[in-house]
Amino acid sequence: MIIKENSSQxxxxxxxxxxxxxxxYILLIGMLALQIVLFYLFMTRFQ
Structure with a gap:
């Protein structure tokens, strides 16, 4: 069984x-979802 290590490439x-x-990608999608929620809350607060 060969285990591939993370190479610099x-x-x-x-x-x-x-x-x-x-x-x-998981981090970026999570940050996008957080921004959407925060902008929605900001919009509803100051509407």
């Missing part, structure tokens, strides 16, 4: 605080 372009592309 797999990490090209990733920021230092994530370990994989999947983790980066």
């Amino acid at each position: 797999d990490r090209d372009g990733l920021p230092p605080f994530v370990n994989s592309w999947k983790q980066l």
Whole structure:
């Protein structure tokens, strides 16, 4: 059984605080969802 380690080539372009592309996409989708909720609350508060 061969286990592939994360090589530097797999990490090209990733920021230092994530370990994989999947983790980066999950972080970005979570931040987008948070912004949508915050803007909705802001809109309803000052309507």
